Amino acid sequence: MNKPMYIEVLGQQNANAPTVVFSSGLGGSAHFWQGQLKELCEKYRVVIYDQLGTGRSPAQLPKNYSIEHMADELQEALNKLDITTFHFVGHALGGLVGLVLAQRIPKQIMSAVLVNAWSYANPHTLRCFAIRKSLLASGDNAAYLKMQALLLYPPDWINANIGKLEEEERHMQKNFPDMDNLLLRIGALSQFDIDKALASINVKTLVIANKDDLLVPWQQSENLASKLPSASLCLMEYGGHASSISTPDEFNRILIEHLENVS
Structure with a gap:
């Protein structure tokens, strides 16, 4: 039984x-947002969580696992906490969860921030995940984590933070995620397609994309912003796929400015 x-x-x-x-994105860990907590906690009630089947939320995920399941899990958790209205910030896979929630409960979402997300899986991103799955099948977890860093961060950021990055990779290798769950989560984001429904999702939305994102082409965010009725696009020149980590000051400035404008 799942905890x-x-x-x-x-x-x-x-x-x-x-x-x-x-x-958070594929990794599902609340730790992904450490660079945002200090500033956000000064004015806001902040909710972070480990997605089911990741980190501190061990679970056996069903074979038909989907983004809709992930939205169900978060919605249930927020209901138990009596959190009925909120701003939503989602990175990559987390952004897909946000799109489902915005479609289901638009009156409860004060605004949505979608970071390097997409409405359907594009061929380039699917090729990246195919390589990830091949590395998982080979059993070379260390190579998987090195590949992950290449997809997440700009090359010069990796150079400047190599010691910290290698320390994190050693820790992650000792606590590597459940293989079956990871493959199910990759399958869920690969099959997700909400593109035809975007015009009906009328929630104030900020779409953030990075032009140097190696995993998700920034044009996927441009597509989101053009089809969502109440969306604006912010294009960052630098930061890679995980700009909330690689450029936290600029990312936080953009995020807080959005939240204050909506409020």
């Missing part, structure tokens, strides 16, 4: 405080 999903409520604890829910 409850690990979730934390940080920052302002007043139930009337504006709430920001962060949802």
